[in-house]
Amino acid sequence: MVQKLDYLHESPSQTAGPYVHIGCTPNFTGIGIYGGDLGTSMKTGPVKGLEIIIRGTVFDGTGTPLRDAMVEIWQPDAAGLFPSANETRGAADPNFVGWGRSPGDMNTGEFIFDTVKPGAVPFPDGRMQAPHITAWIVARGINTGLHTRIYFEDEPEANAADPILSRIEHQNRIPTLLASKQPDGSYRFDVHLQGPNETIFFDM
């Protein structure tokens, strides 16, 4: 026998179920219990940088939109600084929250985030990553929350040099990680849980 490695196991994940919105966005479900739902607004005042809107829909393997998902995003400010206690490189824009949570539209399931275009953040080895937003998707039928990243179609040079994107074997899947610019100036980022356009999900 050897000594015991007494690390703990991470708690097993379980599905958020069909009623995740009761717990995470109760006001959205009509339970007016807190002042407002967390993550509704990513800005507490005027922010620096380019303000952008991101819309999207989560689709299942049959192409049906999910109407019971919850999507969260997490990102740095326009200068690439996170409004986080763990940010040691400088102070982020005080009016930028960096985190957003969307329950999706009650009827269509479309999620929407009113945010800023993120600045670049270094990879652990010091190289710069392309501007990106971390996205996390939970819903009934999803056993462990899915991590993906929203990169920007209109950043081709930064994307080409990105340490993660450039290491992806199936380069033909990279468009699943790109938010596309729409005629009205907003970005669209749809998530496909399965199928020929299955979004790349990360195990970070």
Add this chain to the structure above:
Amino acid sequence: MSILNGPPKSGGFIPRDRVWQPDALTPPYKTSVKRSPQAALLSFPTTLSEETSPVFGHSILGDLDNDLILNYAKSGESAIGPRIIVHGRVLDENGRGVPGALLEFWQANAGGRYRHKKESYQAALDPNFGGCGRTITAEDGSYEFRTIQPGPYPWPNGMNDWRPAHIHFSIFGHGFAQRLITQMYFEGDPHIKLCPIVGILKTQEAIDALTAPLDMNRTVPMDSRAFKFDIVLRGQRQTYFENRKEGL
């Protein structure tokens, strides 16, 4: 939302143990069949994007946010059902308490009914029970809240599937990599071994990790029973040796 200052950490998060965690595709839980990614997840070490996280200060909390017996009840009234205290600690895989973690929880009422438009179970709504609450862990990672014990409820999966009594938990730690949603079950519930959602857990040890024991030490005599539920988030790798030359 305020920023809680903590000591900076380094080394990245320990990879999630995908052998221990449930698979994405678990056909007895039917909804997973068309909602599970089929390609392999792409593995990368965590970067700043996953090692940072929003931090929620205690200032967001209202006085009754951690009291589901009262937080939706009319003045002078309270939710119906067995009164319980749920308490425990949020720890990381290294066994350290996680302070400042935001916990959000939601549940059915004592009859097994959720307050939701899409809920179709005929059990009665409790006019004094909303079904959600939240709290933030203390310096040692501890938390507690008061609620009523939820009832089991039927759900459309097999012809006669019932969920064990459970409370859903959403947890924010110190890095977005730690983001977790899970469920707490109650010791002794005979539905635990019958439930297809519990059934996605791969070992008895994993089921036990989500099953809260009755904790008589924390009961309030003649008032509430107590259940203890510890939650473990991913740990950070400790890097003591950083004096290597580049490339070695």
